[in-house]
Amino acid sequence: MTNPVPLAEIWRADLLESLHLGHAVVCDAAGDIVQAWGDPEALIYPRSSCKMIQALPLVSSGAARARGLSSEQLALACASHNGAAIHTDRVNAWLADLGLGDDDLRCGPQMPDDRDARYGLIRADAAPCQCHNNCSGKHCGFLTLSQHLGAGPEYVEIDHPVQQAVRTAFEEVTGLTSPGYGIDGCSAPNFQTTLHGLARAMSWFASAAARSDAQSVAGAALVDAMRAHPDLVAGEGRACTELMRAMEGRVAVKTGAEGVFVAILPEQKLGIALKIADGATRASEAAITAILVGLGVLEADHPAAIKRMAPPLLNRRNIAVGQIRAAAGLRGAF
Amino acid sequence: MTNPVPLAEIWRADLLESLHLGHAVVCDAAGDIVQAWGDPEALIYPRSSCKMIQALPLVSSGAARARGLSSEQLALACASHNGAAIHTDRVNAWLADLGLGDDDLRCGPQMPDDRDARYGLIRADAAPCQCHNNCSGKHCGFLTLSQHLGAGPEYVEIDHPVQQAVRTAFEEVTGLTSPGYGIDGCSAPNFQTTLHGLARAMSWFASAAARSDAQSVAGAALVDAMRAHPDLVAGEGRACTELMRAMEGRVAVKTGAEGVFVAILPEQKLGIALKIADGATRASEAAITAILVGLGVLEADHPAAIKRMAPPLLNRRNIAVGQIRAAAGLRGAF
Numbered sequence: 001m002t003n004p005v006p007l008a009e010i011w012r013a014d015l016l017e018s019l020h021l022g023h024a025v026v027c028d029a030a031g032d033i034v035q036a037w038g039d040p041e042a043l044i045y046p047r048s049s050c051k052m053i054q055a056l057p058l059v060s061s062g063a064a065r066a067r068g069l070s071s072e073q074l075a076l077a078c079a080s081h082n083g084a085a086i087h088t089d090r091v092n093a094w095l096a097d098l099g100l101g102d103d104d105l106r107c108g109p110q111m112p113d114d115r116d117a118r119y120g121l122i123r124a125d126a127a128p129c130q131c132h133n134n135c136s137g138k139h140c141g142f143l144t145l146s147q148h149l150g151a152g153p154e155y156v157e158i159d160h161p162v163q164q165a166v167r168t169a170f171e172e173v174t175g176l177t178s179p180g181y182g183i184d185g186c187s188a189p190n191f192q193t194t195l196h197g198l199a200r201a202m203s204w205f206a207s208a209a210a211r212s213d214a215q216s217v218a219g220a221a222l223v224d225a226m227r228a229h230p231d232l233v234a235g236e237g238r239a240c241t242e243l244m245r246a247m248e249g250r251v252a253v254k255t256g257a258e259g260v261f262v263a264i265l266p267e268q269k270l271g272i273a274l275k276i277a278d279g280a281t282r283a284s285e286a287a288i289t290a291i292l293v294g295l296g297v298l299e300a301d302h303p304a305a306i307k308r309m310a311p312p313l314l315n316r317r318n319i320a321v322g323q324i325r326a327a328a329g330l331r332g333a334f
Numbered sequence: 335m336t337n338p339v340p341l342a343e344i345w346r347a348d349l350l351e352s353l354h355l356g357h358a359v360v361c362d363a364a365g366d367i368v369q370a371w372g373d374p375e376a377l378i379y380p381r382s383s384c385k386m387i388q389a390l391p392l393v394s395s396g397a398a399r400a401r402g403l404s405s406e407q408l409a410l411a412c413a414s415h416n417g418a419a420i421h422t423d424r425v426n427a428w429l430a431d432l433g434l435g436d437d438d439l440r441c442g443p444q445m446p447d448d449r450d451a452r453y454g455l456i457r458a459d460a461a462p463c464q465c466h467n468n469c470s471g472k473h474c475g476f477l478t479l480s481q482h483l484g485a486g487p488e489y490v491e492i493d494h495p496v497q498q499a500v501r502t503a504f505e506e507v508t509g510l511t512s513p514g515y516g517i518d519g520c521s522a523p524n525f526q527t528t529l530h531g532l533a534r535a536m537s538w539f540a541s542a543a544a545r546s547d548a549q550s551v552a553g554a555a556l557v558d559a560m561r562a563h564p565d566l567v568a569g570e571g572r573a574c575t576e577l578m579r580a581m582e583g584r585v586a587v588k589t590g591a592e593g594v595f596v597a598i599l600p601e602q603k604l605g606i607a608l609k610i611a612d613g614a615t616r617a618s619e620a621a622i623t624a625i626l627v628g629l630g631v632l633e634a635d636h637p638a639a640i641k642r643m644a645p646p647l648l649n650r651r652n653i654a655v656g657q658i659r660a661a662a663g664l665r666g667a668f
Contacts, residue, residue: 010592010613013516015526017379018592018613021355045351108650122456133650182347183655192349258344258352278612279344279352316442316467321517 002039007276007330008283012313012322020283022259024274024291024330025199029207031175033196034270037329040196044275045182047190048080049256051138052222052264053173053201054188057165058141059218063148067097074225075232076137080255082235083112083132090232091131094140098147105130106156107139107186114235135186137232142188156187163189172215173201185257195273198262202271205252205264223264226252239285239308243292246304251297253288255281261288265297282324286310290326300331336373341610341664342617346647346656354617356593358608358625358664359533363541365509367530368604371663374530378609379516381524382414383590385472386556386598387507387535388522391499392475393552397482401431408559409566410471414589416569417446417466424566425465428474432481439464440490441473441520448569469520471566476522490521497523506549507535519591529607532596536605539586539598557598560586573619573642577626580638585631587622589615595622599631616658620644624660634665 004021011017023038033040046053055077058064064074073094081087095101110133112118121128130136142155142162151161158181166189171177174197184190193201208219226233230244233254243253252264259276261284272291276283289308292298298305309331313322338355345351357372367374380387389411392398398408407428415421429435444467446452455462464470476489476496485495492515500523505511508531518524527535542553560567564578567588577587586598593610595618606625610617623642626632632639643665647656 012379012524014514015377015379015516017516018611020612043349045346045349106651108652110650119456122453180348182349182351183649183653185649185655187649187651187653190346277352278354278614278617280612280614283612315517315519315521316444317440317521318442319517319521321519 004038004042004277006327007037007274008286008327009325010313010322011325017322020276020278020280022274022276022283022287023195024272024287025195026291026295027196027199027203027271029203029269031200031203033199041194042275043179043192043194044198044260045190045192045258046198046262047184047256047258047260048135049254049260049262049273050170050190050198050201051078051080051254052205052219052226053170054138054166055141055222056169056173056215056218057162058145059221060169060214061145061148061165063145066148067144069144071225071228072232073140074222075229077141078222078226078254079137079233080134080240081137081232082114082238083110083117083128083134084114084235085117086231087137087235088117088131091136091140095131098140098143100143102129102131104143104153105133105136105139106154107133107135110134133186135188138188139186156189158189167191169215173204173219174198175200195275198273199271202262202264202273203269204271206266206271207269209266223252223266226254242304242307243289243298246302247292247298251292255284259284261285263288263292265295268295268297270295286324286326287330290330294331338372338376338611340661341371341608342620342661343659344647344656345659351656354610354612354614356608356610356617356621357529358606358621359529360625360629361530361533361537361605363537363603365534365537367533375528376609377513377526377528378532378594379524379526379592380532380596381518381590381592381594382469383588383594383596383607384504384524384532384535385412385414385588386539386553386560387504388472388500389475389556390503390507390549390552391496392479393555394503394548395479395482395499397479400482401478403478405559405562406566407474408556409563411475412556412560412588413471413567414468414574415471415566416448416572417444417451417462417468418448418569419451420565421471421569422451422465425470425474429465432474432477434477436463436465438477438487439467439470439473440488441467441469444468467520469522472522473520490523492523501525503549507538507553508532509534529609532607533605536596536598536607537603538605540600540605541603543600557586557600560588576638576641577623577632580636581626581632585626589618593618595619597622597626599629602629602631604629620658620660621664624664628665
């Protein structure tokens, strides 16, 4: 076992105030490690970074085609969204198409991150619904697959056909038997794998378009959907949306809770997975950005890159008092 | 230099999902280390954990007495408050007493953490004021001292007599020359010291009541004010308030940004300082709670202790999916 290594630094004046350690892996199309920091065999929960894996059975089963799902809906199935109107309107329409409603979701309610949506609820003295949950698109995908399979309504239970199909797909694309699972914030099972396994899965997606089996065709469609709709995968101001826009559709990226981030690079047929050991999102965003810059798919001086990789820390009077810095070794590595 | 050591763990099902490392020191009245984890000589910014030090010149100069400040006002001077009405009403009254207004503050505006205050602003379509800033009580203290000294309005500048008095007090009670400073979220200088220096300062406060010099008398008054008004030092639902209430006024505790926490134990004449290396508050709260339990000043089964030291992680449907756990070595150490 290798210890985690510094991936992001928090500077205030001349002192390193805080430091984030972690693990990161870049895999090629064969699933072999091209570059690694820390321990590729570290066992993690991918959390929301694996939503494109959780959406694979929806597409490869034929459920998506049978229901006529659009590219926008596939992007939402892979999303951790802000709960903005562009997300919840589409989720509610999807539920209506299925003959279902908010109560059929099992993700739980969540106050939306989107400011307009949040302020709207507060001003109306209204509680958030399950459609506002950042995972509601994924859950619409689960419901669609469940209907297609003729399965029951408790689609987040580990023994439900939907989650069993997710596990099968997860183990196929990670190339590893998952040693266990936990329950995610949205109540769905989240399967454990290694950083290497998660990066291998991302390289599987990156090379999917070159293969013709049903699972690979599904994977390529999901990657295309994410790249075509960066606003649906996260939302305004969010790292996933801004980084995908900055890379003009060449790369799909996805964040996960507790400091996980992944990237899928179809042109290079590379997959990336990283985990900040302490779970900090500010560090996972800085680190994935630096690795993408290092791989040459994101300009170091693009505003979206600077915002995540080397942003000034502004205080409450907008005075720059420090800086977040991705570890130098991440950028210079390639 | 000693590496930081595990202080708090984040578990999900059977997997350690995230881990927080850090440094912690317990000092006796002589300023000697009683117990330490990690590196006592690690250089840190105390951030808001040193507000009782920043308030020392306000009291020891005679400014507080000349202005007739109450114990409540001294507690607010040491506070990182929620911006609730109980805080902002007192801050605004204090400013009026000084013949000043919100514009004379230099802390910047901040949306209050207090839900009622925040929702009230949103429903009124109103922007937060500087009085809502969690540091506004400290800044009222700075303004009071500045008036007493006949100094100018830019009281957060490093060369201003207020900040020079703070630096002198800071170096006196930490027992160290500060090697530098950074600018805090509220625009005030924040002086660097070691974990040992900060713990020594807290033991200086813990033993202040036994001494009769002006600085010590000031220190004892500030500790008494914090212990008497736990609701003013933070707010409902916050760790500082709940832990001080649970210890029934026997101990003063104070959080600081980027994973700092301190405690002052007058009965034991002990001081504690800790820093989570990655800056996480969930970990600093767990660790300080465990150390207080280990020292016998907080019951391990008190709801306020369980809430911080071993709380279940609840998901969006209130299902327990994991747990935060203070490192076992923190509790068992005494």
